[in-house]
Amino acid sequence: MRKVSIFGATGSIGQNTIDLIAREPERYDVVALTGGANVSQLAKDAIRLGADVAVTAYDENLDDLRAALAGSGIEAASGQTALVEVASRPADWVMSAIVGSAGLAPGIEALKQGATLALANKETLVCAGRLVLETARRHGAGLLPVDSEHSAVFQALVGEDMSAVERIIITASGGAFRDWPIEDLARATVEQASCHPNWNMGQRITIDSASMFNKALEVIETHEFFGVEPDRIEVLVHPESMVHALVGFRDGALMAHLGAPDMRHAIGYALHWPERRDLPVERLDLAKLGQLHFRTPDESRYPALRLAREVMERGGLAGAAFNAAKERALDLFIDRKIGFLEMADRVEAVLSRFEMDNGLLDLPMTLDNVLETDHLARRWLDEAVVTRAG
Ligand code: NAD
Ligand code: MG
Numbered sequence: 001m002r003k004v005s006i007f008g009a010t011g012s013i014g015q016n017t018i019d020l021i022a023r024e025p026e027r028y029d030v031v032a033l034t035g036g037a038n039v040s041q042l043a044k045d046a047i048r049l050g051a052d053v054a055v056t057a058y059d060e061n062l063d064d065l066r067a068a069l070a071g072s073g074i075e076a077a078s079g080q081t082a083l084v085e086v087a088s089r090p091a092d093w094v095m096s097a098i099v100g101s102a103g104l105a106p107g108i109e110a111l112k113q114g115a116t117l118a119l120a121n122k123e124t125l126v127c128a129g130r131l132v133l134e135t136a137r138r139h140g141a142g143l144l145p146v147d148s149e150h151s152a153v154f155q156a157l158v159g160e161d162m163s164a165v166e167r168i169i170i171t172a173s174g175g176a177f178r179d180w181p182i183e184d185l186a187r188a189t190v191e192q193a194s195c196h197p198n199w200n201m202g203q204r205i206t207i208d209s210a211s212m213f214n215k216a217l218e219v220i221e222t223h224e225f226f227g228v229e230p231d232r233i234e235v236l237v238h239p240e241s242m243v244h245a246l247v248g249f250r251d252g253a254l255m256a257h258l259g260a261p262d263m264r265h266a267i268g269y270a271l272h273w274p275e276r277r278d279l280p281v282e283r284l285d286l287a288k289l290g291q292l293h294f295r296t297p298d299e300s301r302y303p304a305l306r307l308a309r310e311v312m313e314r315g316g317l318a319g320a321a322f323n324a325a326k327e328r329a330l331d332l333f334i335d336r337k338i339g340f341l342e343m344a345d346r347v348e349a350v351l352s353r354f355e356m357d358n359g360l361l362d363l364p365m366t367l368d369n370v371l372e373t374d375h376l377a378r379r380w381l382d383e384a385v386v387t388r389a390g
Contacts, residue, residue: 003091005031006018007034008099008121009045011097036061053086054075055077055078055083065078080102083098093271101123104124107121116144119143119146120263125225127320130365153245166250169233170219170236170244176210185341199261208326215308216308230312240292260281260283264280304344316362323377324375326347345386349384349385
């Protein structure tokens with residue numbers, strides 16, 4: 001039996017992971033499940049899967065978690081220290097599906113134990129790519145992509161030599177506002193941004209899809225994970241979300257990965273890798289689909305994509321600053337304190353402030369420095385003053 005843990009078990013990726021694991025309970029020995037305030041879901045899944053321990057991220061939810069687990073013999077714990085502690089318990093395969101940079105420390109801890117980390121949490125690579133890859137290498141741990149585009153690239157690269165790769169193209173649906181006139185974006189509401197045309201995901205990544213901050217993070221993730229230079233990474237808007245990514249080789253061949261927009265494909269690939277096993281996902285009928293569309297994204301519409309290129313060029317801790325500023329801007333947008341376009345304006349202001357503060361982004365990439373950069377970027381995002389015409 002394989003020992004598995006799921007961080008962020010109550011979220012969209014976590015629940016899809018549980019769906020796959022629960023279909024073959026005889027194959028898995030579940031160690032830890034973690035979640036947030038939704039302790040009834042967390043306890044229910046921990047009992048159903050026979051986990052050793054369940055952790056809520058928030059101390060104020062611990063009593064409720066204990067009550068929900070009463071009589072099950074399953075251990076309950078809470079808080080950031082507990083998240084890292086359970087990540088240190090031996091597991092063969094760990095799903096990293098916490099949202100945001102909160103997923104970084106538990107992920108690094110799992111790598112230190114030599115686990116294979118299935119990485120849905122793209123923030124881990126955006127904030128600390130070099131540190132994470134180096135930790136995995138030093139401890140003989142594995143890293144597998146779960147983001148659909150990166151899983152697609154990974155699959156297109158099987159049996160290939162990286163030196164034959166000319167470019168990587170990741171697709172973007174364009175999110176909720178892909179067909180909106182640009183003048184209307186300033187007034188876009190949280191409700192409007194929270195409706196994804198193709199994918200059913202957590203609210204934060206759904207809004208990040210509308211602003212293209214999600215794709216911006218993914219371009220950086222591609223750069224870190226596959227070690228491909230930024231100018232060889234392209235983004236294509238593809239409204240149908242059927243082609244997830246393409247790899248272009250030096251002989252001109254393009255290998256595309258197609259599949260229905262269902263995260264259980266990428267999760268299942270990482271779960272069963274290097275094998276392929278049956279997955280309960282829809283099979284594409286291309287004849288029925290008839291046509292697929294592609295277009296170049298308009299960077300004036302999506303400043304996040306330009307910022308991602310600047311961040312990759314800057315290197316160092318710029319990814320940690322960018323991600324944290326983006327997370328905080330998203331908090332303010334969700335709380336209706338700033339408008340949709342002000343998110344990118346403020347993030348850009350924070351990056352400029354880091355640039356003026358000599359050397360902050362060039363500190364060594366340790367976990368402590370990444371987390372300090374993260375805190376500072378969030379504070380500066382709150383302080384950022386931006387003026388926008390109209
Ligand atoms: P979600 O909001 O549905 O779930 C997030 C999970 O993290 C929940 O279990 C929540 O309780 C937990 N969590 C939230 N804040 C936390 C904190 N501060 N500390 C500890 N735990 C916390 O998110 P999701 O859509 O499942 O996304 C999870 C990750 O996967 C994100 O990094 C996202 O970018 C990535 N991802 C998601 C999808 C998708 O289809 N949902 C696709 C690709 C990548
Ligand atoms: Mg993705």
